[in-house]
Amino acid sequence: MSERGPPDPLARLGERIDKARAERIRSQPTASDRSALQQGMGFGFRIGIELVVAIGVATALGWAIDHWLGTRPWGIIVLFFLGVAAGMLNVYRAVSGISTPAGYRRPGQDGAGIRQGQGAWDDDEN
Amino acid sequence: MAIELRPLEQFTIERIIPIHIGGLDLSYTNAALMMTIAVVSVTALMVIATRSAALVPGRWQSVAEMLYEFVADMVDSNIGQGGRQFFPFIFTLFAFILFANLLGMIPYSYTTTSQIIVTFALAAVVFILVTTIGIIRHGFHFLGLFVPHGVPKVLLLLLVPIELLSYFIRPFTLSIRLFANMLAGHTMLAIFGGFAASVGIFAFFPAAINVLLVGLEFLVAVLQAYVFAILTCLYLSEAIHLH
Numbered sequence: 529m530s531e532r533g534p535p536d537p538l539a540r541l542g543e544r545i546d547k548a549r550a551e552r553i554r555s556q557p558t559a560s561d562r563s564a565l566q567q568g569m570g571f572g573f574r575i576g577i578e579l580v581v582a583i584g585v586a587t588a589l590g591w592a593i594d595h596w597l598g599t600r601p602w603g604i605i606v607l608f609f610l611g612v613a614a615g616m617l618n619v620y621r622a623v624s625g626i627s628t629p630a631g632y633r634r635p636g637q638d639g640a641g642i643r644q645g646q647g648a649w650d651d652d653e654n
Numbered sequence: 655m656a657i658e659l660r661p662l663e664q665f666t667i668e669r670i671i672p673i674h675i676g677g678l679d680l681s682y683t684n685a686a687l688m689m690t691i692a693v694v695s696v697t698a699l700m701v702i703a704t705r706s707a708a709l710v711p712g713r714w715q716s717v718a719e720m721l722y723e724f725v726a727d728m729v730d731s732n733i734g735q736g737g738r739q740f741f742p743f744i745f746t747l748f749a750f751i752l753f754a755n756l757l758g759m760i761p762y763s764y765t766t767t768s769q770i771i772v773t774f775a776l777a778a779v780v781f782i783l784v785t786t787i788g789i790i791r792h793g794f795h796f797l798g799l800f801v802p803h804g805v806p807k808v809l810l811l812l813l814v815p816i817e818l819l820s821y822f823i824r825p826f827t828l829s830i831r832l833f834a835n836m837l838a839g840h841t842m843l844a845i846f847g848g849f850a851a852s853v854g855i856f857a858f859f860p861a862a863i864n865v866l867l868v869g870l871e872f873l874v875a876v877l878q879a880y881v882f883a884i885l886t887c888l889y890l891s892e893a894i895h896l897h
Contacts, residue, residue: 570881573874577834581827586819607819614820618827 575622579615586611659852661844665768665837688766692753721749725883732887733894740890743783747776748883755836755875759868767878768836770829777829780886788893796896828885835878839871 590607594600667683703718711719725745729737751767758765766772788796800817801810846867849860 567884569873570877570884573835573877574831574881574885577831578827581830582820582823585823585826610815610819611823613816614823617816617820618823 571622575619578618578622579612582615582618583608583611586614659845659848661841661848664764664840664844667769684764685766685769685772688757688764689754689772692750692757692766695757696749696753721745725749728880728884728887732884733891736894737887737891740887744883744886744890747780747886748879751776751832751882752876752879755879756872758836758840759871759875765836765840767832768840770833773829773833774825776832776882777825780828780889781825784886784889784893787890788896791894792896796893799892799896824889828882832878832882835874839867839874843867843871 586607587604590604590611593603593607597603667685699714699721700718703714706712707715722745725748726741728748729741729744733740754766754772757763758767788799792798800814800821802813802817805813843864846860846864850857850864853860
C-alpha cells in the first residue's frame with residue numbers, strides 16, 4: 529500500500545503490475561547470464577571444427593579436380609591452400625563477432641536489421 | 655574372459671532395434687524409426703500442450719512455451735527484421751534435432767544424428783534454402799557476397815575463390831559438426847562402458863567417468879541442436895540483410 533492510498537482498485541492493480549514488472553526487469557540479468565554462457569559454449573563448439581572441415585573439403589575437392597582434369601598435383605596443392613585460407617577466414621569471422629557472420633561488414637559500419645537485433649540483445653545483457 | 659569392445663556397433667543400421675518394417679531397398683531402418691519417433695514426439699508435445707491452452711500454463715504447456723520462446727528469441731536476436739517468417743522452419747529444425755539427439759541418449763535407442771547422411775541432408779536443406787532466398791531477394795546482387803569491396807582488382811583473383819570456398823563449405827561444416835559430436839560422444843560412452851564391463855573389480859572408475867560423460871552428452875545434445883539452429887539463423891540473416 530502506498531502512503532496516499534490509490535483511489536480505486538483498478539489503480540491499485542496497475543501499481544501492482546508496475547511493481548511486478550520492475551521485479552521482472554531486475555531479475556533479468558540472471559536469465560541473460562545463462563543465455564550468454566550458452567551462447568559462448570555454442571560458439572566454442574561451433575568454431576572448433578570450422579578450420580578442419582574447410583581444409584578437408586577443399587583438399588578433397590582438389591583431389592577430385594585433379595582426377596577429372598589430370599592436373600595432378602596442382603589442383604590439390606592450390607585448393608589445399610585455398611582451403612586453409614577459407615577455414616581461417618571462417619574462424620576469423622566467427623571470432624570477430626557472432627554478429628558478423630560473413631560479408632565485409634564491420635561491427636562499426638552500418639548494418640541492417642541484425643545489428644538492431646544484436647543491439648537489443650546487448651542491452652539485455654548489460 | 656575378455657569382453658569384446660565394439661564401440662561402433664551401436665551405429666549399425668537395422669541391427670540395434672530389432673523392429674524391422676519392410677526389407678525393401680527403401681527399408682524402414684532403426685534410424686528411420688528414431689526419426690519417426692522424434693517427429694511424433696515433437697508433434698505430440700505441441701498438440702498436447704496446446705489442446706487445453708490455459709492462461710496459467712500447466713506442465714506440458716510451459717515446456718512447449720519455453721521451447722517456443724527460446725526459438726523465437728533466437729530468431730529475433732539473430733535475424734532481426736523479417737525473421738519471423740522463418741520461425742516455423744527454424745523451430746522445426748531445432749525441435750527435430752533436439753529430440754533426435756535427446757532420444758539418442760536413451761539406452762538401446764539409436765542416435766539418428768550420428769549418421770552423416772542425416773545431418774548432411776538437413777544442412778543441404780538449409781544451404782539450398784539460404785541460397786535460394788538470397789537469390790530471390792537480391793537477384794544478381796547476391797553474388798556480391800563473394801566480391802569484397804575496396805580490394806585491389808588483382809587480389810580479387812585470390813579472394814573470390816576463397817570466398818566461394820568458404821561459402822560452399824558451410825553445409826559440410828554444419829553437418830560434420832553435428833554428426834562428429836554425436837558420433838564421438840556416443841563412441842566414448844560405449845568405450846568406457848566396455849571398460850567397465852571388462853575390468854571386473856575396478857569397474858567403478860570407468861563407470862564413474864561414464865556418469866560424467868552422460869551429463870556431458872546431454873549438454874552436447876542440446877548445444878549441438880542450438881548451434882545448428884543459430885547458424886541457420888545467421889546464414890538466413892546474411893541472405894536477407896545483404897548489403
